Amino acid sequence: MSGDPILKVDDVEVAFPVGRIGRRSSILGVAGVSFEVHRGETFALVGESGSGKTTLARAVNGLQAISRGTITFEGRRIDGLARQAMKPIRKRMAMMFQDPVGSLSPRMTVGDLVTEPFRIHGLEDRNLKDETARLLALVGLTRDFANRYPHQLSGGQARRVGVARAIALNPTLIIADEPTAGLDVSVQGEVLNLLNELRERLGLAMVVITHNLHVVHHIADRVAVMYLGRFVETGETEAVFQAPAHPYTAALLSANPEPDPDKARDRIALPAEVPSLLARPPGCEFHTRCPWAEARCSREVPARRDVGGRRVACHFPLAPGARPPPRKERPHV
Amino acid sequence: MSEAVSEPPAARSGYLKAFRRVLREPLGLLGVTLVVLMVFAAIFADVLATTEPSRIAPRDRFLPPGAEHLLGTDQLGRDLFSRVLHGGRIALSVALGATGASLSIGIVLGLIAGYGPRWLDNLMILVFDAIKSFPTVMLALSFVTLFGPSLTAVVLVVVIVNVPGYARIIRTQTIALKTAEFVTAAQSMGASTARILRVHILPNVVGPILILASMDIPVVIAIEAGMSFLGLGVRPPTPSWGSILNDGFANIRETVWIVVAGGMPIILTTLGFTFLGETLRDIFDPRLKAR
Amino acid sequence: MTVLSVSDLNVSFSTEEGRLLALKNVSFDVPERRIVGIVGESGCGKSTLINAVLGLLAKNGRIDSGSILFEGRSELTSLGPAQMRALRGVRISTVFQDPMGALNPVISIGQQMVNIQYRSKRSKAEKIALAAEMLKQVRIPDAEAALARYPHEFSGGMKQRIAIAMALMMEPSLLIADEPTTALDATLEVATIELLKALQEKIGCSVLFISHHLGVIAELCDDVVVMYAGEVVERGTTRQVFNDPRHPYTLRLLECDPARQHERTRHLPTIPGEIPDLRRRPEGCIFAPRCHRRHAACAAAPPDIDVGRGHVARCFLADRPEPAEATA
Numbered sequence: 001m002s003g004d005p006i007l008k009v010d011d012v013e014v015a016f017p018v019g020r021i022g023r024r025s026s027i028l029g030v031a032g033v034s035f036e037v038h039r040g041e042t043f044a045l046v047g048e049s050g051s052g053k054t055t056l057a058r059a060v061n062g063l064q065a066i067s068r069g070t071i072t073f074e075g076r077r078i079d080g081l082a083r084q085a086m087k088p089i090r091k092r093m094a095m096m097f098q099d100p101v102g103s104l105s106p107r108m109t110v111g112d113l114v115t116e117p118f119r120i121h122g123l124e125d126r127n128l129k130d131e132t133a134r135l136l137a138l139v140g141l142t143r144d145f146a147n148r149y150p151h152q153l154s155g156g157q158a159r160r161v162g163v164a165r166a167i168a169l170n171p172t173l174i175i176a177d178e179p180t181a182g183l184d185v186s187v188q189g190e191v192l193n194l195l196n197e198l199r200e201r202l203g204l205a206m207v208v209i210t211h212n213l214h215v216v217h218h219i220a221d222r223v224a225v226m227y228l229g230r231f232v233e234t235g236e237t238e239a240v241f242q243a244p245a246h247p248y249t250a251a252l253l254s255a256n257p258e259p260d261p262d263k264a265r266d267r268i269a270l271p272a273e274v275p276s277l278l279a280r281p282p283g284c285e286f287h288t289r290c291p292w293a294e295a296r297c298s299r300e301v302p303a304r305r306d307v308g309g310r311r312v313a314c315h316f317p318l319a320p321g322a323r324p325p326p327r328k329e330r331p332h333v
Numbered sequence: 334m335s336e337a338v339s340e341p342p343a344a345r346s347g348y349l350k351a352f353r354r355v356l357r358e359p360l361g362l363l364g365v366t367l368v369v370l371m372v373f374a375a376i377f378a379d380v381l382a383t384t385e386p387s388r389i390a391p392r393d394r395f396l397p398p399g400a401e402h403l404l405g406t407d408q409l410g411r412d413l414f415s416r417v418l419h420g421g422r423i424a425l426s427v428a429l430g431a432t433g434a435s436l437s438i439g440i441v442l443g444l445i446a447g448y449g450p451r452w453l454d455n456l457m458i459l460v461f462d463a464i465k466s467f468p469t470v471m472l473a474l475s476f477v478t479l480f481g482p483s484l485t486a487v488v489l490v491v492v493i494v495n496v497p498g499y500a501r502i503i504r505t506q507t508i509a510l511k512t513a514e515f516v517t518a519a520q521s522m523g524a525s526t527a528r529i530l531r532v533h534i535l536p537n538v539v540g541p542i543l544i545l546a547s548m549d550i551p552v553v554i555a556i557e558a559g560m561s562f563l564g565l566g567v568r569p570p571t572p573s574w575g576s577i578l579n580d581g582f583a584n585i586r587e588t589v590w591i592v593v594a595g596g597m598p599i600i601l602t603t604l605g606f607t608f609l610g611e612t613l614r615d616i617f618d619p620r621l622k623a624r
Numbered sequence: 625m626t627v628l629s630v631s632d633l634n635v636s637f638s639t640e641e642g643r644l645l646a647l648k649n650v651s652f653d654v655p656e657r658r659i660v661g662i663v664g665e666s667g668c669g670k671s672t673l674i675n676a677v678l679g680l681l682a683k684n685g686r687i688d689s690g691s692i693l694f695e696g697r698s699e700l701t702s703l704g705p706a707q708m709r710a711l712r713g714v715r716i717s718t719v720f721q722d723p724m725g726a727l728n729p730v731i732s733i734g735q736q737m738v739n740i741q742y743r744s745k746r747s748k749a750e751k752i753a754l755a756a757e758m759l760k761q762v763r764i765p766d767a768e769a770a771l772a773r774y775p776h777e778f779s780g781g782m783k784q785r786i787a788i789a790m791a792l793m794m795e796p797s798l799l800i801a802d803e804p805t806t807a808l809d810a811t812l813e814v815a816t817i818e819l820l821k822a823l824q825e826k827i828g829c830s831v832l833f834i835s836h837h838l839g840v841i842a843e844l845c846d847d848v849v850v851m852y853a854g855e856v857v858e859r860g861t862t863r864q865v866f867n868d869p870r871h872p873y874t875l876r877l878l879e880c881d882p883a884r885q886h887e888r889t890r891h892l893p894t895i896p897g898e899i900p901d902l903r904r905r906p907e908g909c910i911f912a913p914r915c916h917r918r919h920a921a922c923a924a925a926p927p928d929i930d931v932g933r934g935h936v937a938r939c940f941l942a943d944r945p946e947p948a949e950a951t952a
Contacts (some may be wrong), residue, residue: 189892
């Protein structure tokens with residue numbers, strides 16, 4: 001993990017216009033985000049709906065225009081590139097999508113699907129049959145899967161086809177959007193193990209988007225927690241898990257309980273409503289739901305600072321094992 | 334890693350499977366039989382016809398069906414069976430040709446309207462709506478005025494009338510699929526617009542249209558017959574089911590057989606294609622999957 | 625009193641490629657005032673089970689045998705459509721994964737909540753008051769004003785809470801909740817589960833809670849039923865099943881939950897294989913092909929073995945659990 005970063009995202013913003021003529025304004029789906037990913041590293045973006053993680057992923061992949069900032073891939077700036085110029089980049093950066101079966105064209109066979117990257121980039125002189133067999137073997141599927149159609153695949157199998165397609169042209173970076181979505185618990189491990197294994201074997205860098213913090217724990221080296229389009233905490237996975245410093249991270253961790261009926265219910269409960277992007281709260285944007293919020297939080301935007309190896313945007317980062325203060329009526333709720 | 338699950342092999346192609354299912358339905362079987370019969374008769378009209386369709390034999394007028402004239406003769410003594418066979422050629426070639434052309438144009442325009450920029454879509458919808466607001470007969474009259482009564486006029490009318498309908502349907506489906514994840518996946522792989530339309534969108538939107546088209550063929554036949562009936566289509570002595578009907582109508586007091594000869598093939602072909610189309614539609618209706 | 629008692633239920637569907645046995649000898653009870661969870665993965669038959677209970681099986685499905693006894697006296701398998709309609713929404717109500725399954729997009733929610741009460745003899749004003757009260761219970765802010773609004777004006781989490789309010793308004797004896805929080809974000813899920821629990825205690829109804837989210841089941845449910853490929857492979861109280869799983873599938877399922885893994889591991893456990901084709905059910909144990917403890921006896925269908933105090937597992941080795949170290 002040394003050397004120049006494969007991907008460098010610098011102060012990126014993605015704005016969406018809203019409203020009709022005469023009443024136009026815009027909302028920020030991604031409100032200023034920076035991070036780096038190095039070769040062989042897995043970086044996770046964690047957040048719930050509305051956090052901007054998928055928008056950010058699509059922006060990195062060039063599917064979404066950004067309104068500010070730069071995205072640099074393998075030393076080359078790729079934001080704002082025209083489609084033709086972006087095409088060769090797409091050989092080196094592959095994306096996997098959320099719906100395992102839905103991201104596969106329904107009338108194409110598995111063989112056609114995994115070799116499509118070759119055809120798109122005019123590499124048809126390769127022996128596509130061999131490539132199909134090779135790719136399927138890499139993801140643990142036998143040759144006869146090549147003739148199946150997506151609707152004949154289970155969720156886990158479809159996922160693997162997606163992985164095979166993503167690694168077809170030997171990319172250096174893979175962006176995986178919710179790799180375990182739609183999968184049963186007993187097969188989640190399949191995909192995660194596969195991604196880990198391929199990463200080691202092929203030296204891939206990965207950006208994983210998910211809302212499941214427990215999945216992140218097992219697959220990512222570093223993690224960034226997103227809220228309303230910003231990073232609230234970033235750092236090494238282990239550190240973030242052992243002692244989350246940002247209240248939102250702590251709440252997310254406690255929201256995915258262990259399946260143990262005897263475990264004490266030390267749930268950190270948040271008021272359920274996420275603020276609308278049209279009306280971002282002043283000061284720290286999380287203060288409307290934060291159990292530790294104080295007066296300062298609604299006035300001042302917290303600066304990002306280093307806490308125990310992590311970058312946290314909070315006025316009062318949590319000490320390890322902190323419990324929320326007793327619930328009191330909060331005037332802003 | 335998981336082993337492959339043993340499973341019955343997938344059918345070679347969805348279409349073959351569908352075809353077999355059509356044959357299992359009684360109406361479907363009937364429809365296919367009629368269509369095949371009609372197409373066969375049209376292709377081999379020359380061989381099957383007993384005489385030349387335009388040969389006039391004034392002494393043999395108004396003969397009822399018999400050994401020498403399977404469907405009888407018309408007011409000029411022409412063999413109706415031969416006329417019907419040749420008329421079938423015209424009817425079917427217009428039907429299939431015009432429908433084929435409408436489909437191709439409609440699909441292309443629909444894909445462009447659905448996938449392209451909003452302003453282009455709005456423009457095309459405007460044009461489609463304008464065309465659809467014209468009554469068919471008026472359109473027919475205008476074209477006849479421009480091109481004279483002829484097969485060309487018929488075909489043009491059919492195409493212009495049908496294109497907006499097909500284009501609209503393709504457009505709606507395209508818009509729905511534009512945001513599908515597999516299309517986004519293709520974009521992220523660097524696929525060109527042409528490739529996305531051709532490989533990813535087209536195969537998934539074309540199904541319902543084919544069913545509609547097969548149910549539209551009788552309509553096209555009716556348009557051709559209608560125009561010929563009114564004298565706006567093929568000119569005599571070229572036989573057309575519509576002109577035979579016209580002759581029959583004019584001479585109804587002498588014999589009923591001319592009307593029968595003209596009307597029967599229209600009915601049979603209409604039934605055939607309609608049964609076929611409806612059976613296809615029922616087969617592809619996901620709600621009726623269970624049996 | 626047992627609110628719902630399912631005994632030896634067998635449901636099958638006729639398909640083009642043969643008869644599909646969706647549920648085989650399913651038995652479990654939902655006692656009064658208890659929350660019973662049904663855990664299972666795709667293909668386990670949970671949807672079929674609910675549809676069978678509600679009398680909403682598709683045309684090509686049928687209940688081959690077994691009984692569904694409701695409130696100790698109504699045999700649901702023999703009720704006609706009209707009688708089932710009388711029960712649904714009143715004595716048995718449902719909440720689904722997608723709240724829009726319960727909410728009509730073109731009618732205000734107040735009007736919908738009044739419509740639900742059509743069988744009651746209350747006056748219109750009283751119905752409106754009850755509707756507002758229910759909305760307050762599910763913590764919809766500004767309940768009276770909310771009555772006039774339409775579903776699309778609410779967020780996903782709120783819509784689900786409204787759906788819960790609608791389901792509980794008539795104080796049914798049984799609430800069937802089918803993955804009600806699966807589509808919600810984690811923090812929202814937590815709030816919704818707590819709400820459900822509070823309401824259940826208040827109204828005193830029983831809840832049949834279907835989910836694949838083990839953590840939620842462990843937290844919310846008193847009893848749990850584990851389903852696999854259309855069979856109940858294990859059932860008991862949540863403590864019994866989660867702390868002392870006696871069926872290999874349950875054991876492996878719990879192992880696979882990433883939340884259960886404390887240390888970071890590069891290799892997560894999985895259950896190899898796939899569920900079998902239910903049109904060709906094997907003779908013996910349905911889990912045998914994927915089971916790490918299978919042996920010769922498993923070629924025959926295993927019995928339901930009671931391992932104590934109502935904890936039942938459908939496995940020959942149910943009363944001979946593996947020692948803890950062996951399952952690492």
